Amino acid sequence: MLSDRFDKIDKYLAQLKGYWHYSAFSLDGYPAFNDNNELIDFLESINQEELLLYQNNPGLLHPFLKAFIPDLLDINDPLFQVEDITTKLLSSNIPFWFQKGIKGRKWTQIDQFSEHIDDQLPVLEWCAGKGHLGRLIHYKQHSSISAVEWNIDLCIQGRDIAKQYAIPQTFHHANVLLGEADSLLKPAQHVVALHACGDLHSHLINVAGQCGTAKLTISPCCYHLMEDQYYQAHSHHALHTSHLLSEVKLSKQDLKLAVSQQSTSGSRQTQLNDQEVWWRLSFDCLQKTMGNTQQYMNVPSFPKTLLSQNFAEFVKWVMLCKNLSFHLPEDLSGFLIQGGERFEKLRRGELVSQYFRRPLELWLVYDRALRLQELGYQVQVSTFCQAQVTPRNLLIQASR
Known part of the structure:
Protein backbone atom coordinates (compact mmCIF):
# COMPACT_ATOMS: atom_id res chain seq x y z
CA MET A 1 0.00 0.00 0.00
CA ASP A 74 21.71 1.11 0.36
CA ILE A 75 20.52 3.28 -2.54
CA ASN A 76 19.04 0.16 -4.14
CA ASP A 77 17.30 -1.08 -1.00
CA PRO A 78 13.88 -2.66 -1.74
CA LEU A 79 12.18 0.12 0.25
CA PHE A 80 13.22 2.58 -2.48
CA GLN A 81 12.14 0.42 -5.43
CA VAL A 82 8.91 0.93 -7.36
CA GLU A 83 7.33 -1.06 -10.16
CA ASP A 84 9.44 -0.85 -13.30
CA ILE A 85 7.24 -0.40 -16.38
CA THR A 86 9.98 1.06 -18.54
CA THR A 87 10.68 -0.01 -22.07
CA LYS A 88 14.24 0.11 -23.35
CA LEU A 89 13.22 0.15 -27.00
CA LEU A 90 12.20 3.29 -28.86
CA SER A 91 9.11 3.16 -31.04
CA SER A 92 10.35 2.08 -34.46
CA ASN A 93 7.54 3.33 -36.71
CA ILE A 94 7.56 7.04 -35.78
CA PRO A 95 8.19 9.41 -38.73
CA PHE A 96 11.60 11.09 -38.51
CA TRP A 97 10.14 14.59 -38.41
CA PHE A 98 8.60 13.94 -34.98
CA GLN A 99 12.10 14.12 -33.51
CA LYS A 100 13.11 17.32 -35.29
CA GLY A 101 14.55 19.82 -32.81
CA ILE A 102 14.33 17.39 -29.85
CA LYS A 103 17.56 16.21 -28.22
CA GLY A 104 18.13 12.48 -27.85
CA ARG A 105 17.41 12.01 -24.15
CA LYS A 106 14.39 14.31 -24.27
CA TRP A 107 13.00 12.38 -27.22
CA THR A 108 13.45 9.11 -25.36
CA GLN A 109 11.58 10.54 -22.36
CA ILE A 110 8.70 11.71 -24.56
CA ASP A 111 8.52 8.42 -26.46
CA GLN A 112 8.59 6.20 -23.38
CA PHE A 113 6.17 8.41 -21.43
CA SER A 114 3.71 8.24 -24.36
CA GLU A 115 3.79 4.43 -24.21
CA HIS A 116 1.76 4.60 -20.99
CA ILE A 117 -1.18 6.45 -22.57
CA ASP A 118 -3.37 3.69 -23.97
CA ASP A 119 -6.95 4.92 -24.13
CA GLN A 120 -9.12 7.00 -26.44
CA LEU A 121 -10.00 9.76 -24.00
CA PRO A 122 -9.30 13.33 -25.17
CA VAL A 123 -5.82 14.28 -24.00
CA LEU A 124 -4.85 17.61 -22.43
CA GLU A 125 -1.10 18.19 -22.14
CA TRP A 126 -0.40 20.35 -19.08
CA CYS A 127 2.52 22.83 -19.28
CA ALA A 128 3.11 21.49 -22.77
CA GLY A 129 5.91 23.64 -24.14
CA LYS A 130 5.73 23.09 -27.91
CA GLY A 131 3.40 20.13 -27.46
CA HIS A 132 5.78 17.39 -28.62
CA LEU A 133 4.31 14.83 -26.21
CA GLY A 134 0.72 15.49 -27.23
CA ARG A 135 1.50 15.14 -30.93
CA LEU A 136 3.19 11.80 -30.34
CA ILE A 137 0.24 10.55 -28.26
CA HIS A 138 -2.10 11.61 -31.08
CA TYR A 139 0.01 9.68 -33.59
CA LYS A 140 0.02 6.54 -31.46
CA GLN A 141 -3.53 6.61 -30.10
CA HIS A 142 -5.45 8.78 -32.63
CA SER A 143 -6.90 10.63 -29.64
CA SER A 144 -8.02 14.23 -29.58
CA ILE A 145 -5.25 16.45 -28.18
CA SER A 146 -4.97 19.94 -26.77
CA ALA A 147 -2.22 21.77 -24.91
CA VAL A 148 -1.92 24.47 -22.27
CA GLU A 149 1.25 26.55 -21.99
CA TRP A 150 2.03 29.96 -20.42
CA ASN A 151 4.90 30.89 -22.80
CA ILE A 152 3.26 32.47 -25.85
CA ASP A 153 6.33 31.91 -28.04
CA LEU A 154 6.22 28.16 -27.35
CA CYS A 155 2.47 28.16 -28.09
CA ILE A 156 3.09 29.81 -31.45
CA GLN A 157 5.91 27.42 -32.34
CA GLY A 158 3.78 24.44 -31.31
CA ARG A 159 0.84 25.63 -33.43
CA ASP A 160 3.16 26.09 -36.41
CA ILE A 161 4.55 22.56 -36.07
CA ALA A 162 1.07 21.07 -35.75
CA LYS A 163 -0.13 23.03 -38.79
CA GLN A 164 2.92 22.03 -40.84
CA TYR A 165 2.20 18.34 -40.29
CA ALA A 166 -1.60 18.64 -40.35
CA ILE A 167 -2.07 17.51 -36.74
CA PRO A 168 -5.29 18.78 -35.08
CA GLN A 169 -3.69 20.14 -31.91
CA THR A 170 -5.22 23.09 -30.06
CA PHE A 171 -3.01 25.36 -27.94
CA HIS A 172 -4.29 27.43 -25.01
CA HIS A 173 -2.10 30.26 -23.76
CA ALA A 174 -2.71 30.40 -20.00
CA ASN A 175 -1.02 30.83 -16.64
CA VAL A 176 -2.13 27.71 -14.79
CA LEU A 177 -1.10 29.10 -11.38
CA LEU A 178 -3.63 31.92 -11.80
CA GLY A 179 -6.36 29.40 -12.55
CA GLU A 180 -6.57 30.45 -16.21
CA ALA A 181 -6.56 26.82 -17.37
CA ASP A 182 -8.92 25.37 -14.75
CA SER A 183 -11.91 25.51 -17.12
CA LEU A 184 -10.03 23.31 -19.62
CA LEU A 185 -10.16 20.35 -17.22
CA LYS A 186 -13.11 18.02 -17.92
CA PRO A 187 -14.41 14.74 -16.44
CA ALA A 188 -14.05 12.74 -19.67
CA GLN A 189 -10.38 13.54 -20.18
CA HIS A 190 -6.85 12.23 -19.73
CA VAL A 191 -4.43 14.93 -18.53
CA VAL A 192 -0.71 14.32 -19.02
CA ALA A 193 2.21 16.28 -17.56
CA LEU A 194 5.81 15.38 -18.28
CA HIS A 195 8.10 17.19 -15.82
CA ALA A 196 5.72 19.97 -14.86
CA CYS A 197 7.52 21.75 -12.05
CA GLY A 198 6.51 22.31 -8.43
CA ASP A 199 3.27 24.23 -8.00
CA LEU A 200 2.35 23.58 -11.65
CA HIS A 201 1.68 19.88 -11.12
CA SER A 202 0.39 20.43 -7.56
CA HIS A 203 -2.28 22.79 -8.88
CA LEU A 204 -3.24 20.24 -11.53
CA ILE A 205 -3.75 17.49 -8.93
CA ASN A 206 -6.08 19.60 -6.83
CA VAL A 207 -8.16 21.08 -9.65
CA ALA A 208 -8.44 17.82 -11.61
CA GLY A 209 -9.58 16.06 -8.44
CA GLN A 210 -12.25 18.68 -7.84
CA CYS A 211 -13.68 18.52 -11.36
CA GLY A 212 -13.50 14.72 -11.58
CA THR A 213 -11.02 14.33 -14.44
CA ALA A 214 -11.00 10.67 -15.43
CA LYS A 215 -7.26 10.05 -15.71
CA LEU A 216 -4.00 11.75 -14.79
CA THR A 217 -0.51 10.67 -15.84
CA ILE A 218 2.17 12.83 -14.24
CA SER A 219 5.93 12.77 -13.91
CA PRO A 220 6.67 15.45 -11.27
CA CYS A 221 9.79 17.59 -11.26
CA CYS A 222 11.48 20.49 -9.43
CA TYR A 223 9.50 20.17 -6.20
CA HIS A 224 11.26 23.26 -4.80
CA LEU A 225 9.63 25.58 -7.35
CA MET A 226 6.78 26.56 -5.08
CA GLU A 227 5.40 29.80 -3.70
CA ASP A 228 5.47 28.76 -0.03
CA GLN A 229 8.75 29.09 1.82
CA TYR A 230 8.32 25.67 3.45
CA TYR A 231 6.74 22.48 2.15
CA GLN A 232 3.03 22.01 2.76
CA ALA A 233 1.81 18.40 2.68
CA HIS A 234 -0.54 17.53 -0.18
CA SER A 235 -2.24 14.58 1.48
CA HIS A 236 -4.12 14.47 4.76
CA HIS A 237 -2.20 11.31 5.56
CA ALA A 238 1.17 13.08 5.36
CA LEU A 239 -0.15 16.10 7.20
CA HIS A 240 -1.38 14.10 10.19
CA THR A 241 1.04 11.14 10.44
CA SER A 242 4.40 12.28 9.08
CA HIS A 243 7.33 12.09 11.52
CA LEU A 244 9.34 14.17 9.05
CA LEU A 245 6.92 17.09 8.94
CA SER A 246 6.64 17.11 12.73
CA GLU A 247 10.42 17.16 13.23
CA VAL A 248 11.69 19.10 10.21
CA LYS A 249 10.50 22.13 8.28
CA LEU A 250 11.25 21.09 4.73
CA SER A 251 12.74 24.13 3.00
CA LYS A 252 13.20 24.73 -0.72
CA GLN A 253 16.85 23.78 -0.21
CA ASP A 254 15.76 20.40 1.19
CA LEU A 255 13.51 19.83 -1.80
CA LYS A 256 16.36 20.64 -4.18
CA LEU A 257 18.17 17.61 -2.78
CA ALA A 258 15.48 15.37 -4.27
CA VAL A 259 16.28 16.59 -7.80
CA SER A 260 20.01 17.17 -7.44
CA GLN A 261 20.98 13.98 -9.24
CA PHE A 356 18.80 10.47 0.65
CA ARG A 357 17.93 11.89 -2.80
CA ARG A 358 15.71 9.04 -3.94
CA PRO A 359 14.05 8.43 -0.54
CA LEU A 360 13.14 12.12 -0.33
CA GLU A 361 11.84 12.17 -3.91
CA LEU A 362 9.75 9.06 -3.23
CA TRP A 363 8.40 10.68 -0.05
CA LEU A 364 7.27 13.66 -2.14
CA VAL A 365 5.77 11.50 -4.90
CA TYR A 366 3.92 9.26 -2.44
CA ASP A 367 2.49 12.37 -0.77
CA ARG A 368 1.03 13.39 -4.15
CA ALA A 369 -0.19 9.87 -4.86
CA LEU A 370 -1.91 9.70 -1.47
CA ARG A 371 -3.61 13.01 -2.18
CA LEU A 372 -4.99 11.56 -5.41
CA GLN A 373 -6.22 8.51 -3.52
CA GLU A 374 -8.02 10.79 -1.08
CA LEU A 375 -9.63 12.50 -4.08
CA GLY A 376 -11.10 9.18 -5.23
CA TYR A 377 -8.50 7.84 -7.67
CA GLN A 378 -6.86 4.46 -8.02
CA VAL A 379 -3.15 5.27 -8.13
CA GLN A 380 -0.01 3.51 -9.29
CA VAL A 381 3.57 4.78 -8.79
CA SER A 382 6.19 3.37 -11.14
CA THR A 383 9.09 4.34 -13.40
CA PHE A 384 8.52 5.16 -17.06
CA CYS A 385 12.13 5.19 -18.30
CA GLN A 386 15.62 4.25 -17.20
CA ALA A 387 17.46 6.56 -14.79
CA GLN A 388 20.18 7.05 -17.42
CA VAL A 389 17.57 8.77 -19.60
CA THR A 390 16.47 11.01 -16.73
CA PRO A 391 16.69 10.58 -12.95
CA ARG A 392 13.21 12.17 -12.83
CA ASN A 393 11.68 8.93 -14.06
CA LEU A 394 8.93 8.42 -11.47
CA LEU A 395 5.41 8.23 -12.86
CA ILE A 396 2.05 8.74 -11.13
CA GLN A 397 -0.91 7.15 -12.93
CA ALA A 398 -4.32 7.92 -11.47
CA SER A 399 -7.73 6.85 -12.76
CA ARG A 400 -11.29 7.17 -11.48
Whole structure:
Protein backbone atom coordinates (compact mmCIF):
# COMPACT_ATOMS: atom_id res chain seq x y z
CA MET A 1 0.00 0.00 0.00
CA LEU A 2 1.14 3.53 -0.77
CA SER A 3 0.52 4.67 2.81
CA ASP A 4 2.69 1.87 4.22
CA ARG A 5 5.56 2.75 1.86
CA PHE A 6 5.21 6.41 2.69
CA ASP A 7 5.23 5.75 6.46
CA LYS A 8 8.40 3.62 6.29
CA ILE A 9 10.30 6.16 4.19
CA ASP A 10 8.99 8.98 6.37
CA LYS A 11 10.29 7.32 9.53
CA TYR A 12 13.65 6.58 7.87
CA LEU A 13 14.19 10.17 6.72
CA ALA A 14 13.17 11.59 10.08
CA GLN A 15 15.47 9.20 11.93
CA LEU A 16 18.53 10.17 9.85
CA LYS A 17 17.68 13.84 9.20
CA GLY A 18 21.05 15.02 10.54
CA TYR A 19 22.76 13.48 7.51
CA TRP A 20 20.79 15.39 4.85
CA HIS A 21 18.79 18.24 6.43
CA TYR A 22 21.27 21.11 6.35
CA SER A 23 22.13 24.07 4.11
CA ALA A 24 25.37 22.93 2.49
CA PHE A 25 26.22 26.21 0.76
CA SER A 26 25.98 28.25 3.95
CA LEU A 27 28.54 26.07 5.77
CA ASP A 28 32.25 26.85 5.89
CA GLY A 29 33.09 23.23 6.71
CA TYR A 30 31.33 19.93 7.08
CA PRO A 31 27.83 19.65 8.51
CA ALA A 32 27.64 18.28 12.04
CA PHE A 33 26.36 14.91 10.76
CA ASN A 34 24.89 14.25 14.21
CA ASP A 35 28.34 15.01 15.73
CA ASN A 36 29.70 11.97 13.91
CA ASN A 37 33.38 13.00 13.94
CA GLU A 38 34.57 9.58 12.79
CA LEU A 39 32.48 9.98 9.62
CA ILE A 40 34.00 13.41 8.96
CA ASP A 41 37.51 12.00 9.44
CA PHE A 42 36.69 9.27 6.91
CA LEU A 43 35.39 11.80 4.35
CA GLU A 44 38.58 13.85 4.81
CA SER A 45 40.68 10.76 4.04
CA ILE A 46 39.09 10.23 0.61
CA ASN A 47 41.40 11.23 -2.24
CA GLN A 48 40.34 12.77 -5.57
CA GLU A 49 40.30 9.47 -7.45
CA GLU A 50 38.11 7.84 -4.80
CA LEU A 51 35.84 10.89 -4.69
CA LEU A 52 35.11 10.60 -8.41
CA LEU A 53 34.62 6.83 -8.10
CA TYR A 54 32.07 7.16 -5.28
CA GLN A 55 30.24 10.01 -7.00
CA ASN A 56 29.65 7.82 -10.04
CA ASN A 57 29.22 4.54 -8.13
CA PRO A 58 27.65 5.32 -4.74
CA GLY A 59 26.89 1.64 -4.14
CA LEU A 60 30.61 1.00 -3.67
CA LEU A 61 30.67 3.49 -0.79
CA HIS A 62 27.79 2.01 1.20
CA PRO A 63 29.79 -0.62 3.15
CA PHE A 64 32.18 2.10 4.36
CA LEU A 65 29.46 4.59 5.33
CA LYS A 66 27.43 1.92 7.11
CA ALA A 67 30.30 1.52 9.56
CA PHE A 68 29.65 5.11 10.68
CA ILE A 69 25.86 5.20 10.05
CA PRO A 70 24.53 1.74 11.03
CA ASP A 71 20.94 2.51 9.95
CA LEU A 72 21.93 3.78 6.48
CA LEU A 73 20.17 1.81 3.73
CA ASP A 74 21.71 1.11 0.36
CA ILE A 75 20.52 3.28 -2.54
CA ASN A 76 19.04 0.16 -4.14
CA ASP A 77 17.30 -1.08 -1.00
CA PRO A 78 13.88 -2.66 -1.74
CA LEU A 79 12.18 0.12 0.25
CA PHE A 80 13.22 2.58 -2.48
CA GLN A 81 12.14 0.42 -5.43
CA VAL A 82 8.91 0.93 -7.36
CA GLU A 83 7.33 -1.06 -10.16
CA ASP A 84 9.44 -0.85 -13.30
CA ILE A 85 7.24 -0.40 -16.38
CA THR A 86 9.98 1.06 -18.54
CA THR A 87 10.68 -0.01 -22.07
CA LYS A 88 14.24 0.11 -23.35
CA LEU A 89 13.22 0.15 -27.00
CA LEU A 90 12.20 3.29 -28.86
CA SER A 91 9.11 3.16 -31.04
CA SER A 92 10.35 2.08 -34.46
CA ASN A 93 7.54 3.33 -36.71
CA ILE A 94 7.56 7.04 -35.78
CA PRO A 95 8.19 9.41 -38.73
CA PHE A 96 11.60 11.09 -38.51
CA TRP A 97 10.14 14.59 -38.41
CA PHE A 98 8.60 13.94 -34.98
CA GLN A 99 12.10 14.12 -33.51
CA LYS A 100 13.11 17.32 -35.29
CA GLY A 101 14.55 19.82 -32.81
CA ILE A 102 14.33 17.39 -29.85
CA LYS A 103 17.56 16.21 -28.22
CA GLY A 104 18.13 12.48 -27.85
CA ARG A 105 17.41 12.01 -24.15
CA LYS A 106 14.39 14.31 -24.27
CA TRP A 107 13.00 12.38 -27.22
CA THR A 108 13.45 9.11 -25.36
CA GLN A 109 11.58 10.54 -22.36
CA ILE A 110 8.70 11.71 -24.56
CA ASP A 111 8.52 8.42 -26.46
CA GLN A 112 8.59 6.20 -23.38
CA PHE A 113 6.17 8.41 -21.43
CA SER A 114 3.71 8.24 -24.36
CA GLU A 115 3.79 4.43 -24.21
CA HIS A 116 1.76 4.60 -20.99
CA ILE A 117 -1.18 6.45 -22.57
CA ASP A 118 -3.37 3.69 -23.97
CA ASP A 119 -6.95 4.92 -24.13
CA GLN A 120 -9.12 7.00 -26.44
CA LEU A 121 -10.00 9.76 -24.00
CA PRO A 122 -9.30 13.33 -25.17
CA VAL A 123 -5.82 14.28 -24.00
CA LEU A 124 -4.85 17.61 -22.43
CA GLU A 125 -1.10 18.19 -22.14
CA TRP A 126 -0.40 20.35 -19.08
CA CYS A 127 2.52 22.83 -19.28
CA ALA A 128 3.11 21.49 -22.77
CA GLY A 129 5.91 23.64 -24.14
CA LYS A 130 5.73 23.09 -27.91
CA GLY A 131 3.40 20.13 -27.46
CA HIS A 132 5.78 17.39 -28.62
CA LEU A 133 4.31 14.83 -26.21
CA GLY A 134 0.72 15.49 -27.23
CA ARG A 135 1.50 15.14 -30.93
CA LEU A 136 3.19 11.80 -30.34
CA ILE A 137 0.24 10.55 -28.26
CA HIS A 138 -2.10 11.61 -31.08
CA TYR A 139 0.01 9.68 -33.59
CA LYS A 140 0.02 6.54 -31.46
CA GLN A 141 -3.53 6.61 -30.10
CA HIS A 142 -5.45 8.78 -32.63
CA SER A 143 -6.90 10.63 -29.64
CA SER A 144 -8.02 14.23 -29.58
CA ILE A 145 -5.25 16.45 -28.18
CA SER A 146 -4.97 19.94 -26.77
CA ALA A 147 -2.22 21.77 -24.91
CA VAL A 148 -1.92 24.47 -22.27
CA GLU A 149 1.25 26.55 -21.99
CA TRP A 150 2.03 29.96 -20.42
CA ASN A 151 4.90 30.89 -22.80
CA ILE A 152 3.26 32.47 -25.85
CA ASP A 153 6.33 31.91 -28.04
CA LEU A 154 6.22 28.16 -27.35
CA CYS A 155 2.47 28.16 -28.09
CA ILE A 156 3.09 29.81 -31.45
CA GLN A 157 5.91 27.42 -32.34
CA GLY A 158 3.78 24.44 -31.31
CA ARG A 159 0.84 25.63 -33.43
CA ASP A 160 3.16 26.09 -36.41
CA ILE A 161 4.55 22.56 -36.07
CA ALA A 162 1.07 21.07 -35.75
CA LYS A 163 -0.13 23.03 -38.79
CA GLN A 164 2.92 22.03 -40.84
CA TYR A 165 2.20 18.34 -40.29
CA ALA A 166 -1.60 18.64 -40.35
CA ILE A 167 -2.07 17.51 -36.74
CA PRO A 168 -5.29 18.78 -35.08
CA GLN A 169 -3.69 20.14 -31.91
CA THR A 170 -5.22 23.09 -30.06
CA PHE A 171 -3.01 25.36 -27.94
CA HIS A 172 -4.29 27.43 -25.01
CA HIS A 173 -2.10 30.26 -23.76
CA ALA A 174 -2.71 30.40 -20.00
CA ASN A 175 -1.02 30.83 -16.64
CA VAL A 176 -2.13 27.71 -14.79
CA LEU A 177 -1.10 29.10 -11.38
CA LEU A 178 -3.63 31.92 -11.80
CA GLY A 179 -6.36 29.40 -12.55
CA GLU A 180 -6.57 30.45 -16.21
CA ALA A 181 -6.56 26.82 -17.37
CA ASP A 182 -8.92 25.37 -14.75
CA SER A 183 -11.91 25.51 -17.12
CA LEU A 184 -10.03 23.31 -19.62
CA LEU A 185 -10.16 20.35 -17.22
CA LYS A 186 -13.11 18.02 -17.92
CA PRO A 187 -14.41 14.74 -16.44
CA ALA A 188 -14.05 12.74 -19.67
CA GLN A 189 -10.38 13.54 -20.18
CA HIS A 190 -6.85 12.23 -19.73
CA VAL A 191 -4.43 14.93 -18.53
CA VAL A 192 -0.71 14.32 -19.02
CA ALA A 193 2.21 16.28 -17.56
CA LEU A 194 5.81 15.38 -18.28
CA HIS A 195 8.10 17.19 -15.82
CA ALA A 196 5.72 19.97 -14.86
CA CYS A 197 7.52 21.75 -12.05
CA GLY A 198 6.51 22.31 -8.43
CA ASP A 199 3.27 24.23 -8.00
CA LEU A 200 2.35 23.58 -11.65
CA HIS A 201 1.68 19.88 -11.12
CA SER A 202 0.39 20.43 -7.56
CA HIS A 203 -2.28 22.79 -8.88
CA LEU A 204 -3.24 20.24 -11.53
CA ILE A 205 -3.75 17.49 -8.93
CA ASN A 206 -6.08 19.60 -6.83
CA VAL A 207 -8.16 21.08 -9.65
CA ALA A 208 -8.44 17.82 -11.61
CA GLY A 209 -9.58 16.06 -8.44
CA GLN A 210 -12.25 18.68 -7.84
CA CYS A 211 -13.68 18.52 -11.36
CA GLY A 212 -13.50 14.72 -11.58
CA THR A 213 -11.02 14.33 -14.44
CA ALA A 214 -11.00 10.67 -15.43
CA LYS A 215 -7.26 10.05 -15.71
CA LEU A 216 -4.00 11.75 -14.79
CA THR A 217 -0.51 10.67 -15.84
CA ILE A 218 2.17 12.83 -14.24
CA SER A 219 5.93 12.77 -13.91
CA PRO A 220 6.67 15.45 -11.27
CA CYS A 221 9.79 17.59 -11.26
CA CYS A 222 11.48 20.49 -9.43
CA TYR A 223 9.50 20.17 -6.20
CA HIS A 224 11.26 23.26 -4.80
CA LEU A 225 9.63 25.58 -7.35
CA MET A 226 6.78 26.56 -5.08
CA GLU A 227 5.40 29.80 -3.70
CA ASP A 228 5.47 28.76 -0.03
CA GLN A 229 8.75 29.09 1.82
CA TYR A 230 8.32 25.67 3.45
CA TYR A 231 6.74 22.48 2.15
CA GLN A 232 3.03 22.01 2.76
CA ALA A 233 1.81 18.40 2.68
CA HIS A 234 -0.54 17.53 -0.18
CA SER A 235 -2.24 14.58 1.48
CA HIS A 236 -4.12 14.47 4.76
CA HIS A 237 -2.20 11.31 5.56
CA ALA A 238 1.17 13.08 5.36
CA LEU A 239 -0.15 16.10 7.20
CA HIS A 240 -1.38 14.10 10.19
CA THR A 241 1.04 11.14 10.44
CA SER A 242 4.40 12.28 9.08
CA HIS A 243 7.33 12.09 11.52
CA LEU A 244 9.34 14.17 9.05
CA LEU A 245 6.92 17.09 8.94
CA SER A 246 6.64 17.11 12.73
CA GLU A 247 10.42 17.16 13.23
CA VAL A 248 11.69 19.10 10.21
CA LYS A 249 10.50 22.13 8.28
CA LEU A 250 11.25 21.09 4.73
CA SER A 251 12.74 24.13 3.00
CA LYS A 252 13.20 24.73 -0.72
CA GLN A 253 16.85 23.78 -0.21
CA ASP A 254 15.76 20.40 1.19
CA LEU A 255 13.51 19.83 -1.80
CA LYS A 256 16.36 20.64 -4.18
CA LEU A 257 18.17 17.61 -2.78
CA ALA A 258 15.48 15.37 -4.27
CA VAL A 259 16.28 16.59 -7.80
CA SER A 260 20.01 17.17 -7.44
CA GLN A 261 20.98 13.98 -9.24
CA GLN A 262 21.63 14.68 -12.92
CA SER A 263 21.97 12.39 -15.91
CA THR A 264 25.55 11.63 -16.81
CA SER A 265 27.06 14.79 -18.28
CA GLY A 266 30.01 15.18 -20.59
CA SER A 267 33.34 16.14 -19.06
CA ARG A 268 33.04 19.74 -20.30
CA GLN A 269 29.61 20.19 -18.70
CA THR A 270 30.83 18.61 -15.46
CA GLN A 271 33.77 21.03 -15.37
CA LEU A 272 31.45 24.00 -15.88
CA ASN A 273 29.10 22.79 -13.14
CA ASP A 274 32.03 22.41 -10.73
CA GLN A 275 33.41 25.81 -11.69
CA GLU A 276 30.05 27.44 -11.02
CA VAL A 277 29.80 25.96 -7.52
CA TRP A 278 33.44 26.87 -6.78
CA TRP A 279 32.94 30.49 -7.87
CA ARG A 280 29.68 30.83 -5.92
CA LEU A 281 31.44 29.66 -2.75
CA SER A 282 34.46 31.89 -3.46
CA PHE A 283 32.21 34.91 -3.87
CA ASP A 284 30.54 34.06 -0.56
CA CYS A 285 33.96 34.08 1.13
CA LEU A 286 34.62 37.49 -0.44
CA GLN A 287 31.31 39.10 0.55
CA LYS A 288 31.61 37.81 4.12
CA THR A 289 35.05 39.37 4.44
CA MET A 290 34.14 42.68 2.82
CA GLY A 291 30.80 42.95 4.60
CA ASN A 292 32.12 41.70 7.96
CA THR A 293 29.28 39.20 8.18
CA GLN A 294 28.73 35.48 8.58
CA GLN A 295 25.47 35.54 6.62
CA TYR A 296 25.45 33.49 3.41
CA MET A 297 24.48 35.47 0.30
CA ASN A 298 22.60 33.59 -2.39
CA VAL A 299 23.72 34.26 -5.96
CA PRO A 300 20.93 34.10 -8.56
CA SER A 301 21.16 32.24 -11.84
CA PHE A 302 23.59 33.94 -14.19
CA PRO A 303 24.61 33.80 -17.87
CA LYS A 304 26.92 30.81 -18.22
CA THR A 305 29.11 32.87 -20.56
CA LEU A 306 30.47 34.47 -17.38
CA LEU A 307 32.26 31.19 -16.65
CA SER A 308 34.44 31.70 -19.74
CA GLN A 309 35.68 35.02 -18.29
CA ASN A 310 37.73 35.56 -15.14
CA PHE A 311 36.52 35.44 -11.55
CA ALA A 312 36.73 39.24 -11.18
CA GLU A 313 34.16 39.72 -13.97
CA PHE A 314 31.86 37.22 -12.27
CA VAL A 315 32.19 39.13 -8.97
CA LYS A 316 31.41 42.44 -10.69
CA TRP A 317 28.29 40.91 -12.22
CA VAL A 318 27.07 39.64 -8.84
CA MET A 319 27.80 42.98 -7.16
CA LEU A 320 25.77 44.79 -9.80
CA CYS A 321 22.95 42.25 -9.56
CA LYS A 322 22.84 42.41 -5.74
CA ASN A 323 23.46 46.18 -5.59
CA LEU A 324 26.67 45.82 -3.55
CA SER A 325 29.09 48.71 -3.26
CA PHE A 326 32.15 47.44 -1.37
CA HIS A 327 35.64 48.12 -2.78
CA LEU A 328 36.86 45.14 -4.78
CA PRO A 329 40.39 44.00 -3.81
CA GLU A 330 42.94 43.81 -6.62
CA ASP A 331 43.99 40.26 -5.76
CA LEU A 332 41.10 37.78 -5.47
CA SER A 333 43.20 34.61 -5.52
CA GLY A 334 42.93 34.12 -1.75
CA PHE A 335 39.13 33.97 -1.97
CA LEU A 336 39.35 31.41 -4.78
CA ILE A 337 41.53 29.27 -2.52
CA GLN A 338 39.03 29.57 0.35
CA GLY A 339 36.16 28.75 -2.02
CA GLY A 340 38.08 25.76 -3.34
CA GLU A 341 38.53 24.41 0.18
CA ARG A 342 34.81 24.76 0.85
CA PHE A 343 34.06 23.13 -2.49
CA GLU A 344 36.10 20.06 -1.55
CA LYS A 345 34.20 19.69 1.72
CA LEU A 346 30.88 20.21 -0.06
CA ARG A 347 31.59 17.42 -2.53
CA ARG A 348 32.60 15.02 0.22
CA GLY A 349 29.50 15.89 2.23
CA GLU A 350 27.41 15.09 -0.84
CA LEU A 351 28.75 11.54 -0.75
CA VAL A 352 26.52 11.11 2.30
CA SER A 353 23.53 13.26 1.30
CA GLN A 354 23.26 11.52 -2.10
CA TYR A 355 21.91 8.47 -0.22
CA PHE A 356 18.80 10.47 0.65
CA ARG A 357 17.93 11.89 -2.80
CA ARG A 358 15.71 9.04 -3.94
CA PRO A 359 14.05 8.43 -0.54
CA LEU A 360 13.14 12.12 -0.33
CA GLU A 361 11.84 12.17 -3.91
CA LEU A 362 9.75 9.06 -3.23
CA TRP A 363 8.40 10.68 -0.05
CA LEU A 364 7.27 13.66 -2.14
CA VAL A 365 5.77 11.50 -4.90
CA TYR A 366 3.92 9.26 -2.44
CA ASP A 367 2.49 12.37 -0.77
CA ARG A 368 1.03 13.39 -4.15
CA ALA A 369 -0.19 9.87 -4.86
CA LEU A 370 -1.91 9.70 -1.47
CA ARG A 371 -3.61 13.01 -2.18
CA LEU A 372 -4.99 11.56 -5.41
CA GLN A 373 -6.22 8.51 -3.52
CA GLU A 374 -8.02 10.79 -1.08
CA LEU A 375 -9.63 12.50 -4.08
CA GLY A 376 -11.10 9.18 -5.23
CA TYR A 377 -8.50 7.84 -7.67
CA GLN A 378 -6.86 4.46 -8.02
CA VAL A 379 -3.15 5.27 -8.13
CA GLN A 380 -0.01 3.51 -9.29
CA VAL A 381 3.57 4.78 -8.79
CA SER A 382 6.19 3.37 -11.14
CA THR A 383 9.09 4.34 -13.40
CA PHE A 384 8.52 5.16 -17.06
CA CYS A 385 12.13 5.19 -18.30
CA GLN A 386 15.62 4.25 -17.20
CA ALA A 387 17.46 6.56 -14.79
CA GLN A 388 20.18 7.05 -17.42
CA VAL A 389 17.57 8.77 -19.60
CA THR A 390 16.47 11.01 -16.73
CA PRO A 391 16.69 10.58 -12.95
CA ARG A 392 13.21 12.17 -12.83
CA ASN A 393 11.68 8.93 -14.06
CA LEU A 394 8.93 8.42 -11.47
CA LEU A 395 5.41 8.23 -12.86
CA ILE A 396 2.05 8.74 -11.13
CA GLN A 397 -0.91 7.15 -12.93
CA ALA A 398 -4.32 7.92 -11.47
CA SER A 399 -7.73 6.85 -12.76
CA ARG A 400 -11.29 7.17 -11.48
